[in-house]
Amino acid sequence: MQDLSSSDQQIDPDATNYKKIHPVWGQERNDTRQKERQLRLFAHIFDSVNEGIIVTDADKNMLFINPAFSTITGYSANDLIGKNLNLLHLGLMDDAFSQDTWRSINETGRWQGEMIGRRKNDESYAECLSISTMKNELGEVSYYIGVFSDISERKAAEERVAYVVLHDFLTNLPNGLLLQDRLAQAISHAGREKHKVAVMCLDLDHFKVINDMLGHLVGDKLLQEVARRISSVGRASDTVSRRGGDEFVIILPDLETVDDAAVIAVKLLNAISGLCMIDGNEIKITTSIGISIFPEDGCDGDYLIKYADAAMYHAKKNGRNNYQFFTNEMNQLALERMxxxxxxxxxxxxxxxxxxxxxxxxxxxxxxxxxxxxxxxxxxxxxxxxxxxxxxxxxxxxxxxxxxxxxxxxxxxxxxxxxxxxxxxxxxxxxxxxxxxxxxxxxxxxxxxxxxxxxxxxxxxxxxxxxxxxxxxxxxxxxxxxxxxxxxxxxxxxxxxxxxxxxxxxxxxxxxxxxxxxxxxxxxxxxxxxxxxxxxxxxxxxxxxxxxxxxxxxxxxxxxxxxxxxxxxxxxxxxxxxxxxxxxxxxxxxxxxxxxxxxxxx
Ligand SMILES: Nc1nc2c(ncn2[C@@H]2O[C@@H]3COP(=O)(O)O[C@H]4[C@@H](O)[C@H](n5cnc6c(=O)[nH]c(N)nc65)O[C@@H]4COP(=O)(O)O[C@H]3[C@H]2O)c(=O)[nH]1
Missing domain, CATH: 3.20.20.450 (EAL domain)
Known part of the structure; x- marks a missing residue:
């Protein structure tokens, strides 16, 4: 245990003799020995656990840290003792946290949550932290005790899983699941701001033929190249997603006018239609685009995608390599089909x-x-x-x-x-x-x-x-x-x-x-x-x-x-x-x- 308050311990020279001569004192000596043993045990636990432990006084000046703390953060006891906690946990000491959470810690005596810590080498890490208080006889906080573990690896694994679940493995673009979420957000934001959202469905023309003739490997590389070209058009706030096969869906949030969507559609047609060189094959590909608009065509994300799809189908029938806006007539056709x-x-x-x-x-x-x-x-x-x-x-x-x-x-x-x-x-x-x-x-x-x-x-x-x-x-x-x-x-x-x-x-x-x-x-x-x-x-x-x-x-x-x-x-x-x-x-x-x-x- 790295005792940084330099409290001294007194060693009993001969406890057995004491007990013989002064039976009551002997009892007291026994209690003291037990306490000492307990203290050694706690010190051992303090030193050997994998969780970092830190103890501060009521003013959040650091008093003790255990070895695991040093292993996780890179700080030694000499670096920290006597210094204020804000040196370590910027998040812990920022305004919002200090106001709400410290109040709650003082009232309830404990708090637990996840936060970002900072190592001595300035690297940030995710930690699961619990803070408790130790109060004196008057009910005032004497110490704060923080226990935390480094959960960076678990967090990174969770993030990897979340990424895989929400992205298309071939192009790394958001998949249908993430698309639905982004579309719902775009609609609710645009609704508040009285803006428009355009949903575009893109389908490559004759992709199947290319895939069959040149093989799936070339087909996959072509899809990656098309994904790159689509992503290069428009703004960072747009969502480009791949729904599967050669179908892409794009969300353009916060548009002022419907014409803005038409301008992007033309840019997309041009960007995609340039020649692609893939494994020595010169490939010319074009695309057909269908567009639906919130709020004109509807407020439901699923329907907006269906409508854009119907418009894309129309673009295909219209000779391909063009874009079409969804119309009520198309809706009629879609209903008829159903x-x-x-x-x-x-x-x-x-x-x-x-x-x-x-x-x-x-x-x-x-x-x-x-x-x-x-x-x-x-x-x-x-x-x-x-x-x-x-x-x-x-x-x-x-x-x-x-x-x-x-x-x-x-x-x-x-x-x-x-x-x-x-x-x-x-x-x-x-x-x-x-x-x-x-x-x-x-x-x-x-x-x-x-x-x-x-x-x-x-x-x-x-x-x-x-x-x-x-x-x-x-x-x-x-x-x-x-x-x-x-x-x-x-x-x-x-x-x-x-x-x-x-x-x-x-x-x-x-x-x-x-x-x-x-x-x-x-x-x-x-x-x-x-x-x-x-x-x-x-x-x-x-x-x-x-x-x-x-x-x-x-x-x-x-x-x-x-x-x-x-x-x-x-x-x-x-x-x-x-x-x-x-x-x-x-x-x-x-x-x-x-x-x-x-x-x-x-
Ligand atoms: N899976 C499946 N598909 C089916 C079945 N029955 C029909 N079809 C599909 O529907 C298409 C059109 O059939 P249709 O209207 O009877 O039209 C027929 C026929 O009536 C029409 N036809 C025959 N002779 C002439 C002609 O001299 N002139 C013109 N303009 N059309 C002709 O050409 C079409 C020839 O048939 P297909 O090229 O095979 O094209 C057929 C076929 O692809 C079925 O039981 N199963």
Whole structure:
């Protein structure tokens, strides 16, 4: 114990003799010895604990410190004794603390809390401190006793955890959780100051394609570079956060006018759209931005983000690389989507779905050799709803899983019914969404459905769009192989719109390419499209794949495709998608009016 008041201790020379001669004094001597032992024990505790201990007099002049105090703070007893406490704990002695806390310590006799201390080398540290008083017989404070531990490491660990919980690991930007908190603060502050807050949702254009083509490592570096560019625009008080994927949300607090947000949006578009060099790849990226404004569009943070998201969606539809402010019309669209989603949840059980079938014709024989099943939704309140509208909603909400299974089951049931009627054998092609394609046990489900309907696998063709197959090409190859091994036929749909490389095409275990109708539409008037179509046909031939052209509407388109030796066609020229009973008659009579093109099935 470092006793700094230099109190002297008297040592008893022979306690035993004393006790023999003066029994009462002997008792007193015993008590004194016990007290001495106790004192030594307390001194030992004082010296050996890990907590720092400091004792001051009533004027806060330091009297004692223990060794742990020196270890933690770096101060020796000589540095401190006789000096005032304010030398050490600036926080402890500042105005606010002294007024409130010292009063409370004097009244209640104790206080505990966390504060920042300062070591001798001027480094600050976090400590957990408790102060108690020792009073005299008159109730006046004689000593203050402070006991504290250094909690800097624990605090740093807590701060690290809090940081990880609130930040995005890839870009170190605030994540969605911190964003919500900052947005709530920005709204309440702007509400008081009668200012505006802008919420911006940014989504990179075609990021998925870059990620797929150049790999995730490049994709990640690109996101880091974009995060850096976004953060370089605007003020320090703005919050730039990453919500996941290639989506960023920015909060601009305390704006005077809506125009200020437009100015920042333009700066962001420019900042992001410069060329990026990543691992030797020159990448040009653009972004689409949606903006909502507090208080004009609403006062609820979640809604403001949703509205900015809806506006961003609009910017994408508007040709990308632009910004859009949220409007009530967009709100209307968002509400409409929500209502469709609600209705879609009950469409299967309410038997509102049916399939129409569009014939696929072999150009050499002129026969219908297959049909494509196309989903139709007839809702009693809204009437017919186009699959182009509701399928994306079903995909986003996951409803495509039960709906897709219903389509597969119904298409196989219908095919089996046609065969039982003795009609020519057809393959039925069914469209698959990305979510279905990557669904667990998808192969098993198809096996069960085929088995239930007594169909061999070659009676079913699965159409998967080029974009879906290329999303994760290596994983797609494995999935396609599994389906191919089962004996199913596989078609790459909308071919030409994606970014398939020849090397991948060679490795995909597919049977057929379906040329997207956007190329077929203009083959007669647009020489570029004509070249694309004839190239795809030649490439398919080289790779020993069949090729089908969709969206054939005119005799001229048909002649061109025949001349290019395309294998199959599908389109309004021969037939629109029709209910199944119409297919029965087409299979039997199989002709097109005007006799320009005559098909017979048998
Ligand atoms: N202008 C023109 N259009 C033609 C012609 N021939 C066929 N079409 C239309 O083109 C679309 C072809 O289907 P898709 O590209 O797979 O595109 C489909 C497909 O992506 C999706 N879809 C339809 N049914 C299903 C389904 O059961 N599951 C999934 N996942 N998607 C489906 O919805 C999309 C739109 O389907 P639909 O509205 O039925 O539209 C169909 C069809 O009616 C033509 O000569 N000219």
């Amino acid at each position: 209502s469709i989603e609600r209705k879609l949840r009950h469409a299967i059980e309410r038997q509102e779905f049916c399939l129409h079938y569009q014939p696929q014709v072999d150009l050499r024989s002129g026969r219908i050799i297959g049909v494509e099943a196309l989903l139709r939704w007839n809702n009693p309140e809204t009437g017919m709803i186009s699959p182009g509208y509701f399928i994306p909603i079903a995909e986003e909400t996951g409803l495509i899983i039960p709906i897709g299974e219903w389509v597969l089951r119904e298409a196989c049931r219908q095919n089996s019914e046609w065969r039982m009627l003795g009609l020519p054998e057809l393959t039925v092609a069914v469209n698959l969404s990305a979510v279905q394609f990557r669904q667990n046990n998808f192969g098993e489900m198809i096996k069960t459905i085929l088995c239930e309907n007594g169909l061999e696998p070659s009676a079913l063709e699965l159409e998967i769009t080029e974009g879906v197959v290329m999303q994760n090409a290596e994983a797609s190859i494995a999935l396609l192989l599994e389906l191919k091994t089962m004996g199913l036929k596989l078609v790459v749909d909308d071919f030409g719109t994606g970014y398939s490389s020849l090397s991948y095409l060679k490795r995909f275990p597919i049977d057929k390419l379906k040329i997207d109708q956007s190329f077929v539409r203009d083959i007669i008037v647009d020489s570029d499209d004509a070249v694309i179509v004839s190239t795809i046909i030649n490439m398919a031939r080289t790779l020993k794949l069949k090729v089908i052209a969709e969206g054939v509407e005119t005799a001229e388109q048909l002649s061109f495709l025949k001349y290019q030796e395309c294998d199959e066609i599908q389109g309004y020229y021969f037939s629109q998608p029709v209910p199944p009973e119409k297919i029965n008659s087409l299979l039997v009579s199989g002709y097109k009016e005007g006799n320009q093109w005559l098909y017979v099935s048998k």
